[in-house]
Amino acid sequence: MEIFLQQLVNGLTIGSIYALVALGYTMVYGVLKLINFAHGDLVALSAYIGLVILMQLAGVLSPALLILITFISTMVITAIGGIVLERAAYRPLRRAPRLSAVVSALGASMVIENGIMLIWGPMPKIYPASVVPNINFDLHGVYISLMQILVLVISLVLMVALYLFVNRTKLGTAMRACAIDQDAARLMGIDVDKVIVTTFVIGSALGAVGGLFIGMYYRGITFNMGWIYGLNAFVAAIIGGIGNIPGAMLGGMLLGIFNAFISGYISSSWSMALTYVLLIIIMIFRPTGILGERVAEKV
Amino acid sequence: MSSDKLLVVEDLFVSYGSIEAVKGISFSVNRGELVTILGANGAGKTTTMRTISGLIKAKSGSIRYKNIELTSMPAHKIVALGISQAPEGRRVFGTLTVEENLFLGAYTKEKLNKKVLSWIYELFPRLKERKNQLAGTLSGGEQQMLAIGRALMSEPELLLLDEPSLGLAPVLVKTIFDTIKQIKEEGTTILLVEQNAKAALKLADRGYVLEVGKIVMEGTSKELISSPKIQEAYLGKKKAG
Numbered sequence: 457m458e459i460f461l462q463q464l465v466n467g468l469t470i471g472s473i474y475a476l477v478a479l480g481y482t483m484v485y486g487v488l489k490l491i492n493f494a495h496g497d498l499v500a501l502s503a504y505i506g507l508v509i510l511m512q513l514a515g516v517l518s519p520a521l522l523i524l525i526t527f528i529s530t531m532v533i534t535a536i537g538g539i540v541l542e543r544a545a546y547r548p549l550r551r552a553p554r555l556s557a558v559v560s561a562l563g564a565s566m567v568i569e570n571g572i573m574l575i576w577g578p579m580p581k582i583y584p585a586s587v588v589p590n591i592n593f594d595l596h597g598v599y600i601s602l603m604q605i606l607v608l609v610i611s612l613v614l615m616v617a618l619y620l621f622v623n624r625t626k627l628g629t630a631m632r633a634c635a636i637d638q639d640a641a642r643l644m645g646i647d648v649d650k651v652i653v654t655t656f657v658i659g660s661a662l663g664a665v666g667g668l669f670i671g672m673y674y675r676g677i678t679f680n681m682g683w684i685y686g687l688n689a690f691v692a693a694i695i696g697g698i699g700n701i702p703g704a705m706l707g708g709m710l711l712g713i714f715n716a717f718i719s720g721y722i723s724s725s726w727s728m729a730l731t732y733v734l735l736i737i738i739m740i741f742r743p744t745g746i747l748g749e750r751v752a753e754k755v
Numbered sequence: 756m757s758s759d760k761l762l763v764v765e766d767l768f769v770s771y772g773s774i775e776a777v778k779g780i781s782f783s784v785n786r787g788e789l790v791t792i793l794g795a796n797g798a799g800k801t802t803t804m805r806t807i808s809g810l811i812k813a814k815s816g817s818i819r820y821k822n823i824e825l826t827s828m829p830a831h832k833i834v835a836l837g838i839s840q841a842p843e844g845r846r847v848f849g850t851l852t853v854e855e856n857l858f859l860g861a862y863t864k865e866k867l868n869k870k871v872l873s874w875i876y877e878l879f880p881r882l883k884e885r886k887n888q889l890a891g892t893l894s895g896g897e898q899q900m901l902a903i904g905r906a907l908m909s910e911p912e913l914l915l916l917d918e919p920s921l922g923l924a925p926v927l928v929k930t931i932f933d934t935i936k937q938i939k940e941e942g943t944t945i946l947l948v949e950q951n952a953k954a955a956l957k958l959a960d961r962g963y964v965l966e967v968g969k970i971v972m973e974g975t976s977k978e979l980i981s982s983p984k985i986q987e988a989y990l991g992k993k994k995a996g
């Protein structure tokens with residue numbers, strides 16, 4: 457029972473990170489029907505940017521302020537990265553055949569990944585220990601660290617905020633409308649370009665939080681980590697139903713918990729392989745993912 | 756006289772790649788009028804409407820609304836100027852509720868005008884009953900009501916309606932046309948595209964007939980109804996004698 461609960465805590469932590477990154481894939485897919493392969497690399501870039509900011513400000517600020525400033529500035533910089541990515545790699549191809557956009561996405565992914573390597577080198581970088589004080593709480597034999605609590609709470613707050621934004625605000629409703637029918641959205645007076653940029657901004661900023669959590673929780677970051685974490689998050693988005701926002705949250709959590717149980721009960725070396733077994737099983741029974749993208753009436 | 760002209764289209768050409776869909780048409784709509792464009796399948800009616808709304812770019816020619824050139828303006832700005840459209844095929848947002856669809860219709864407005872909303876619910880009581888239902892689960896007729904209601908939410912001065920009667924049962928066609936009449940009487944200028952020439956001409960002040968991208972005839976509704984060519988081709992009447 458203790459192993460079960462312990463792995464559940466670990467799984468929810470990893471799952472939150474997957475979910476944050478998965479949201480970026482799913483939101484862009486929802487609006488553009490495009491898989492933004494560069495999203496994972498933007499997440500990697502955010503981990504590096506966050507590290508630079510942390511190192512610059514460490515010792516100058518109190519821990520709480522340091523974390524706050526690091527998060528906000530990394531989110532802003534990564535969001536700008538998302539805007540640049542959309543302008544440079546996707547907007548010029550908006551009316552081009554689908555395959556061109558896919559190739560452009562892969563190209564952008566490689567540019568960012570190699571850019572990181574050129575700037576920071578091919579060797580892993582290590583986040584300083586205990587950016588978040590290393591405190592563990594013992595709940596009857598189940599340990600939860602302050603870092604884990606931070607991940608869970610911040611992720612939950614961000615996801616609730618996103619849910620409210622998408623479902624309760626005018627711009628959020630416009631975003632859902634653009635995902636259904638862009639021309640009809642234009643006829644409502646919606647500036648579709650602006651909505652698309654907003655989607656990239658939100659997806660990238662959430663991805664930046666994911667990237668920072670990866671750095672602070674696992675500590676080791678590498679220039680090609682975008683592929684590994686990106687792929688997992690992408691799988692999470694598909695499991696939940698690509699294009700569906702609650703789906704990405706659910707898929708991330710499920711995949712995190714699934715991976716944690718494999719590590720706990722089998723061996724972490726099986727987690728990648730079994731992740732794909734899970735994906736295949738879900739695709740067989742629910743080809744559109746668990747919360748599936750509800751089929752739009754007419755394209 | 757010319758100050759009455761709300762919309763003036765001049766020598767408009769529109770093409771899809773190498774296919775010319777609209778080949779130099781000119782027409783105008785006066786303030787307060789209901790003007791109809793008639794034409795068979797593929798005549799270029801929808802293309803014309805989409806070009807006015809800014810969804811497609813004209814190849815050449817001009818579209819002026821209150822003397823403002825629209826041809827190089829993005830679609831969302833055209834809505835803000837006061838032109839809205841209920842497009843062919845309704846295009847309601849199926850996975851949003853009826854009310855969310857209506858709210859999106861008022862997207863260009865700073866604040867939602869409650870009076871307009873209740874007026875639309877008066878025009879279409881069924882929409883009020885179903886306001887929390889997903890738009891995709893409405894019947895075809897109800898979706899058409901929603902498409903028109905949604906277009907009215909921005910309080911347009913010029914309303915574009917592209918085949919509002921398409922695919923509806925005769926009873927519903929009558930309901931929709933009665934409502935269009937009511938909308939006109941409340942002061943909205945309307946450009947109506949229809950294949951149902953009889954119903955459209957009954958309502959319209961003037962009309963244009965479009966054939967393969969060109970305007971082949973124009974006149975007041977009376978003139979068009981009594982024209983033998985229209986009677987034969989669009990009103991299904993045999994030539995006398």
Ligand SMILES: Nc1ncnc2c1ncn2[C@@H]1O[C@H](COP(=O)(O)OP(=O)(O)OP(=O)(O)O)[C@@H](O)[C@H]1O
Binds near residue numbers: 795950
């Ligand atoms: N997206 C497109 N790509 C290429 N050709 C198109 C496209 N849309 C329309 N066309 C062509 O342009 C011409 C005019 O089409 P349009 O839809 O404007 O006709 P319409 O008068 O609205 O017809 P209907 O009564 O069937 O709705 C047709 O020949 C059509 O095949």
Ligand SMILES: [Mg+2]
Binds near residue numbers: 800801802843918
């Ligand atoms: Mg048409």
